[in-house]
Amino acid sequence: MERNLKNVLVISFGFLLLFTAYGGLQSLQSSLNSEEGLGVASLSVLYAALIISSMFLPPFLIEKLGCKWTIACSMCCYIAFFLGNFYSSWYTLIPTSVILGLGGAPLWSAKCTYLTIAGNSYAQKGGKIGRDIINQYFGVFFLIFQSSGVWGNLISSLVLGQSPQQVEISEEDLKCCGAYDCITAAANNTTAFKKPEMTLVYTMLGIYTGSGILAVLLIVTFLDQIKANEVESEKETMKKESPLSLVLATFRLLKDKRQCFLIPLTMWSGFEQGFLAGDYTKSYVTCSLGIHFVGYVMICFAATNSLCSMLFGKISQFTGRKVLFSFGTLINLSCIIALLLWKPRPSQFAVFFIFPALWGMADAIWQTQTNALYGVLFEKNKEAAFANYRLWESLGFVIAFGYSTFLQVYIKLYVLLSVLVMSMVGYGIVEYMESKESPRPPTPVSKEITGAPAQETPL
Numbered sequence: 001m002e003r004n005l006k007n008v009l010v011i012s013f014g015f016l017l018l019f020t021a022y023g024g025l026q027s028l029q030s031s032l033n034s035e036e037g038l039g040v041a042s043l044s045v046l047y048a049a050l051i052i053s054s055m056f057l058p059p060f061l062i063e064k065l066g067c068k069w070t071i072a073c074s075m076c077c078y079i080a081f082f083l084g085n086f087y088s089s090w091y092t093l094i095p096t097s098v099i100l101g102l103g104g105a106p107l108w109s110a111k112c113t114y115l116t117i118a119g120n121s122y123a124q125k126g127g128k129i130g131r132d133i134i135n136q137y138f139g140v141f142f143l144i145f146q147s148s149g150v151w152g153n154l155i156s157s158l159v160l161g162q163s164p165q166q167v168e169i170s171e172e173d174l175k176c177c178g179a180y181d182c183i184t185a186a187a188n189n190t191t192a193f194k195k196p197e198m199t200l201v202y203t204m205l206g207i208y209t210g211s212g213i214l215a216v217l218l219i220v221t222f223l224d225q226i227k228a229n230e231v232e233s234e235k236e237t238m239k240k241e242s243p244l245s246l247v248l249a250t251f252r253l254l255k256d257k258r259q260c261f262l263i264p265l266t267m268w269s270g271f272e273q274g275f276l277a278g279d280y281t282k283s284y285v286t287c288s289l290g291i292h293f294v295g296y297v298m299i300c301f302a303a304t305n306s307l308c309s310m311l312f313g314k315i316s317q318f319t320g321r322k323v324l325f326s327f328g329t330l331i332n333l334s335c336i337i338a339l340l341l342w343k344p345r346p347s348q349f350a351v352f353f354i355f356p357a358l359w360g361m362a363d364a365i366w367q368t369q370t371n372a373l374y375g376v377l378f379e380k381n382k383e384a385a386f387a388n389y390r391l392w393e394s395l396g397f398v399i400a401f402g403y404s405t406f407l408q409v410y411i412k413l414y415v416l417l418s419v420l421v422m423s424m425v426g427y428g429i430v431e432y433m434e435s436k437e438s439p440r441p442p443t444p445v446s447k448e449i450t451g452a453p454a455q456e457t458p459l
Contacts, residue, residue: 007224028291030286041094046097047394058070080100111141117226181409258434262370267423268419270398279404293352301363309368316369329420332420336417370389
């Protein structure tokens with residue numbers, strides 16, 4: 001138990017260090033690299049590469065390298081992206097975004113595989129139920145991992161806030177903020193969108209790169225390689241499951257009507273996270289307050305998300321998933337309408353934090369309950385089901401970041417509204433189909449979570 005727990009903590013703190021850097025940097029891409037939409041374009045390319053990666057690379061790399069070295073090598077892909085930001089251009093960010101995307105899926109798959117095997121191994125030796133031990137391990141992991149959003153954004157705000165210049169945003173510039181933003185080249189030349197001093201940017205990137213390197217060293221030095229006798233059954237499964245067979249199984253699952261109706265809900269997860277990271281941070285926060293406030297605002301989102309993920313995981317056994325999905329829908333619906341009507345001004349300082357707090361509360365529902373729903377509905381095809389989850393969520397990110405440069409914010413909000421409505425209609429049909437097929441009371445979702453990441457996005 002002590003050795004297994006040590007390995008769980010090593011993975012947890014490794015991911016904490018890595019995503020402290022990545023989470024903070026992702027939140028700044030739309031503001032830091034706003035010229036010609038480079039920042040959001042790089043994120044769109046990143047998630048497109050993630051789709052391809054999730055289909056082909058995880059089983060192959062885990063079989064050839066093992067979980068430990070797959071995690072370490074995949075983390076190096078993130079470091080390449082950090083380095084690409086030191087000289088941000090189309091020739092550096094796009095290739096490194098592809099590299100990160102290719103490493104993202106193997107990283108998460110190897111982590112899930114490692115914790116699942118470690119949990120089952122201990123359960124067999126201790127005479128316990130494997131599912132319960134796995135849930136405990138993932139609970140420890142996400143308790144530590146979810147705080148990465150706080151630390152990464154805190155670093156960016158503290159470093160970028162050291163600028164001696166106090167930017168005074170004119171009333172004319174403020175007209176370009178909010179839902180009806182000025183989608184012109186001139187808008188990016190306003191005082192709000194001027195880059196901070198490059199020395200501060202390099203300092204921040206240096207801290208992020210160092211954090212990523214520490215993550216790799218932690219994994220390489222302290223994480224135990226899983227013994228062959230502990231993974232015999234898993235290895236046999238991997239040998240049978242070639243990358244091509246996983247792709248076929250993923251698309252074969254689309255014959256299941258339930259999976260088809262869940263596509264809008266799964267894509268919604270990518271749309272809503274993409275809007276907050278790419279559009280809210282740029283058109284509301286950076287435009288009205290300045291780029292150094294992006295980190296503080298996203299801290300509010302990360303902290304609320306982390307606390308609510310734990311809270312909703314506990315209360316879901318009492319309320320059921322239908323109540324939570326309805327609550328998440330109500331929160332996002334209210335936020336979308338309010339963002340359409342709100343004219344952001346620096347004097348309304350507290351409002352800038354209320355929206356990400358509410359968004360984080362809703363996102364906690366989407367992440368925990370959608371993952372759990374996949375685990376419950378497709379218990380016999382979990383690998384193909386979660387491959388579908390990664391596919392459609394990533395596609396949501398690709399679309400959200402892809403159109404970010406070309407559409408005004410109010411149009412994006414209407415798109416969000418449409419996707420949310422379609423998501424709930426599809427989800428309602430799935431619940432209706434389940435109620436007809438299985439009249440017995442549903443099993444509490446908190447007991448069915450099998451290790452899908454509560455928040456893989458941002459990656």
